[in-house]
Amino acid sequence: MTNQAQLHEELLDALTAGGSLRTDPWKRAAAAVPRHAFLRGGFFRHTTVEGFSAWEPVLEGEDGWLEACYRDESLVTQIAGTIVPSDVRGQITREPTSSSTLPSLVLRMLEDLQVAAGMRVLEIGTGTGYSTAVLSTRLGEQNVTSVEYDEGVAARARTALAQLGVYPTLVNGDGLLGHADGGPYDRIIATCGVKTVPVAWIEQTQRGGMILATIGGWLGASELARLTVRDDGTASGPLLSGQVSFMLARPHTPPPLGLLPDLSEGKERETIIGADVLDDWTSRFIIQFAVPDAQRLTLNRHGHTEHVLIDVASGSWAALYEDRGRWIARQDGPHPVWDAAEEQLGRWHAAGTPAVEEFSITVTPEGQTLSW
CATH class of the missing domain: 3.30.160 (Double Stranded RNA Binding Domain)
Structure with missing residues (x-):
């Protein structure tokens, strides 16, 4: 067994033992998709420079690259909207803008999507393409559409998928608008956070279909919601346990604070x-x-x-x-x-501070509400 194959097997064993990977169809799909194939451009490792948080590149073939690809960790793949690991020598102190999500969360969400053979899925946020590949392996590439906002990220994902011989429908555009041409879908899954669930997602989901999305906000707390689309064009459903965090979709990121108001007033x-x-x-x-x-x-x-x-x-x-x-x-x-x-x-x-698992979210054209 090669080092890569052994690392892959050990990761899947750990994810199975931890409960993220729960059913045989997803285990087979995850076993068929090598994560390192989607990280050939390298990733950024967290470090500090003079006390400030910073990032340094780790490129394919360097010490620790392959081992990191098969650890259950999120790996930052883009900084400041355009910068990739091969662009940097040394450290950079800008903010991450794209990453390869930790495998346990990717696979847990795919399990939580409750798919069946023949279902058609729209993925919001292609990212590196790893989750897209696992979805395509499980359901067939003809049943998977994935939308990526960032043109460079989308191009790299397209290349990585093609190198594995996987050809789902890939769209470079605003995932918040979905992809109406391919709808309606049985399932929509978002691998970016959203402040509010877009009405377009509900409109493009079959009645009785599901939307799995991480709903968060500008105070930095988010949770995973599984919403069922109703006949009246609304969607509602529970929050799933665990503090799930994704980068917010770029159109949902907060505006600059600008000049602060006079905080002595009021x-x-x-x-x-x-x-x-x-x-x-x-x-x-x-x-x-x-x-x-x-x-x-x-x-x-x-x-x-x-x-x-x-x-x-x-x-x-x-x-x-x-x-x-x-x-x-x-x-x-x-x-x-x-x-x-x-x-x-x-x-x-x-109400007695009920737990997150007792929360539910309802989304209508007028907005979304939280209840328990």
């Missing part, structure tokens, strides 16, 4: 719930449904730390700080940010 009141709840993943996820356009930052002002939520579009903001054991909120703008957050959290606490 009305103050003592809060019922303090800003320390922002350290809790589930609390942040819930708050995002009350203030979906709010972004968070912390500032040191007047001898204490202020936790600030800002809605750039409306100009609304809230700044919270702790004073002798009490939390104080100072707010301004047309929509009191912390009032809305506190009301939403209050309903959750009144």
